[in-house]
Amino acid sequence: MKKDKGEFKVTPWEVSGNVDYDKLVKQFGTSLISDKIKKRLAKCHPLLRRGIYFSHREFDRWLDAYDKGKNVSVITGRGPSERMHIGHLVPFLVAKSLQDEFDCEVFIPISDDEKFYTKEGMTYEKVIAYAVDNIIDLIALGFKPGKTxxxxxxxxxxxxxxxxxxAKRITYSTAKAAFGLTPEQNIGWSFYPAMQAAHILFPQFYRGKHVSVVPVAIDQDPFIRLTRDIAEHKDFDFEKPTALHAKFIPSLYGEAKMSSSGEGVINLTDTPQEVERKIRKYAFSGGRDTIEEHRKKGGNPDIDVSFQYLNMFFEPDDAKLKKIHDDYKSGKMLTSELKQILIDKINAFLKEHQKQREIAKKHFDKFLLKY
Amino acid sequence: MKKDKGEFKVTPWEVSGNVDYDKLVKQFGTSLISDKIKKRLAKCHPLLRRGIYFSHREFDRWLDAYDKGKNVSVITGRGPSERMHIGHLVPFLVAKSLQDEFDCEVFIPISDDEKFYTKEGMTYEKVIAYAVDNIIDLIALGFKPGKTxxxxxxxxxxxxxxxxxxAKRITYSTAKAAFGLTPEQNIGWSFYPAMQAAHILFPQFYRGKHVSVVPVAIDQDPFIRLTRDIAEHKDFDFEKPTALHAKFIPSLYGEAKMSSSGEGVINLTDTPQEVERKIRKYAFSGGRDTIEEHRKKGGNPDIDVSFQYLNMFFEPDDAKLKKIHDDYKSGKMLTSELKQILIDKINAFLKEHQKQREIAKKHFDKFLLKY
Structure with a gap:
């Protein structure tokens, strides 16, 4: 279907067009993150304080509960179908940042069942192996033991x-509408909506009634809505979970939504050489066609993927980021120089991450819920 | 729909008309239990050796495996939605008898989830309580610890x-067809076919590939067929489970299929007075209208529920049973005398069962699988 200019589509299964996030907030009935909330997140991860998380459902209620000394928590999960790349870290970096700032518990369900049900070639053994590998990455991020x-x-x-x-409170009709089920899909797949909602409600099943928040990409909000409805059912004595919604994180190519693995993403196990090669070759540039033109007219940091990655992930210092922005915009900084900054930052991050991965392997018991 | 004389219907959800069991065996594609098999079961429970279990799927393969010294097992379960009555015991009496005769392991899944999903008013707490109560009855039957x-x-x-x-190998379409699902039912319900098949395959998941047998009422055979198909999938290295099929056990009223609780059934917790009252008042009689007529023309043991209960459950001695049969048929034995024999037998059974129930409560750990 051809889309008019300015038309866009956001569902859990399709993101297309130029997403107008302000319009989306109205469509979905969520709220833009207010200045008041932004202030509270001023010391948090760049993803939270630089507007990548831009919308929410009742996150003010989460903050209120925290201020009243009540228990609050963060819940965000992962479907382990591949090794992790930097895009996969988004909700976890936010979860860790909220844990650091608000000293709260973090719950991380790993939906090996979902990936097993929905990917034909994914064997039981394979999905378990991916789960273990992904958990190593998560522990390596530095979550607090005993609180995670x-x-x-x-x-x-x-x-x-x-x-x-x-599950007793989700009809097949509802699941079909919310998750786009078809009769040819297996019955594990059609059960999974209950598992996903149970994940989101798990902090309350486990710790009792309290306000939790789910950091999530905006396209996943329909699942939050479904779960909030269930939380209100008289079967449960639960608070409605709240949510923080992220914009889409571009791939190196500058595609709206980073999703696939491969050359367009930085894997957490990439070597420094691989990182350098990928950034040099693929990172979509906001620079001019020639150095001369760039020096004269300057680059466009707003569409430059390297700059965006520094903004979202790798340059926490606001003053330094502003200087890079201004130097690139004025033409003082060349694309190759901007890329070098990103390469160095990513490689420093990965060097530390890969070291922490080795340590993480010995600390499963401090983080994993067992029967 | 009006049914012609001789017409009948048997599905997992409906049993109506006069069931012609020979026809049913042809319809379902099962096999009548042969004389050769009957011989092997000559020392087993009356349910097995008096033709109440009348049909099978490859039970000869189970016997062959046993003869070759291979591992064989029995699997039969219970959905705990009420306290148990004598009709509920049928497959368990057979499982115990096979365990005694062939010294094999018995697996008993308790599908609290099924009853929770399919009965609106059944709370999580209630179904757990019924499960515990039912398990006490099962342990009380005398299964071998360490093998059950x-x-x-x-x-x-x-x-x-x-x-x-x-679940990965059952599409929603298949489950819908086999279990009569509707879109208004909850997604726990639509997942349950996977759980049921997993129950039937559990002996092999737990112990590795071997031949197991499921004692089951004939109307449940469609589920066995579905599970046999799954067992053959290349995902698994399983033997197809075999089955033994029972005819329907009549209620005291003489209805074709005993299913509901209440006055038409003998509960395992009934007092001797309740048993006497129910048998005297409700047990459908094959006797004549007057004592005089009965003495002259004799009764009909084949339609008399008291005689059938003695035949199926309570008079293991073939010679004694034959004498009761002949005396009743000749008119020498009155209905009230026949009922008294049954009352005494049931009360002796229940007295012992209720004593064993108290002992069973202390032996959960010897029988229950825990994580």
Whole structure:
């Protein structure tokens, strides 16, 4: 279907067109993050304080509960179908940042079952192996032991008890509408909506009624809505979970939504040489066609993927980021120089991450929920 | 729909008309139990050797495996939605008898999840309480500890791992056709076919590939067929489970299929007075209208529920049973005398059962699978 200029589509299964995030907030019925909330997040991760997380559902209620000394928590998960790349870290960097700032518990369900159900070639053994590998990456991010609970559906199967209680309150019709199910899909797939809602409600099943927040890309909001409806059912004595919504993170190529693995993403296991090669070759540039023209007219940091990655992930210092922005815009800084900054930053991050991965392997017991 | 004389219907959801069991065997594509097999079961429970279990799928393969010294097992379960009555015991009496005769392992899944999903008013707490109560009855039957494995889906949640592997191989279409699902039913309900098949395959998930047998009422055979198909999928290295099929057990009223609780059934917790009252008042009689006529023309043991209960459950001695049969048929024995024999037998059974129930409460750990 041909789209008019300015038309766009955002569903959990399709993102296309130029997304107008202000319009989306109205369409979805969410709220833009206010200046008041921004202030509270001023010391948080760049993803939170530089507007990549731009919308929310009742996150003010989460902050209010925190201010009143009540228990609050963060819940965000991962479907382990491949090794992780930097884009996959987005909600976890935010979860860790909220944990650091608000000293709260973080819950991380690993939906090995989802990937097993929805990917034909994904064997039971393979998905378990990916889960273990991904968990190493998550622990390596520096979550607090004793305050962070990671669990795999196929290991911490107690989750089935909670999913069952949710499943009773989701008809097949509802699941079909919300998750786009078809009759040819397997019945694990059609059960998974209950598991996903149980994940989002898990902090309350586990710790009792309290306000939790789900950092999530905006396209996943329909699942949050479904879960908020379930939380209100008289079967449960739950608070409605709140949400923080992110814009889409571009691939190196500058595509709207980073999703696939391969050359367009920086894997957490990439070597310094691989990182350098990928950034030099693929990172979409806001620079001019020639050095001469660039020096004269300057580059466009707003569309430059290297600058965006520094903004989102790798340059936490606001003054330094502003200087890079201004120097690139004025033409003082060349694309090759901007790329070099990003390459150095990513490689420093990955060097530390890969070191932390080795340590993380020994600390599974401090983080994994077991029966 | 009006049915012609001789017409009948048997599905997992409806049994009506006068069931012609020979026809049913042809319709379902099962096999009548042969004389050769009957011989092997000559020392087993009356249910097995008096033709109430009348049909099978490859039970000869189970016997062959046993003869070759291979591992064989029995699997039969219970959906705990009420306290148990005598009709509920049918497959368990058979499982115990096979265990006694062939010294094999018995697996007993308790599908608390099924009853939770399919009965609106059944709370999570209630279904767990029924499960515990029912398990007491099962242990009280005298299964061998160390060779008998009982598990509740909501307690031994590891079953979810196995159900997931089965679920991947059942489409919603297939489940809908086999289980009569509708879109208004909840997604726990539509997932349950996977759980049920996982139950039937559980002996092999747990112990590795071997031949197991499922004692089951004939109307449940469609589920066995579905599971046999799954067992053959290349995902698994499984033997196709075999089955033994029972005719329907009449209620006291003489209805074709005993299913509801209440006055038409003998509950395992009934007092001697309740048993006497129910049998005297409700047990459908094959006797004549007057004592005089009965003495002259004799009764009909074949339609008399008291005689059938003695035949199926309570008079293991063939010679004694024959004498009762002949005396009743000749008119020498009155209905009130026949009923008194049954009352005494049931009360002796229940007295012992209720004593064993008290002992059973202390032996959960010897039978229950835990994570």
């Amino acid at each position: 609970f990671i669990f795999e559906d196929f290991v911490y199967t107690e989750i089935y008890k909670y999913a069952a209680r949710v | 494995f009982i598990f509740e889906d909501f307690v031994y949640t590891e079953i979810y791992k196995y159900a997931a592997r089965v």
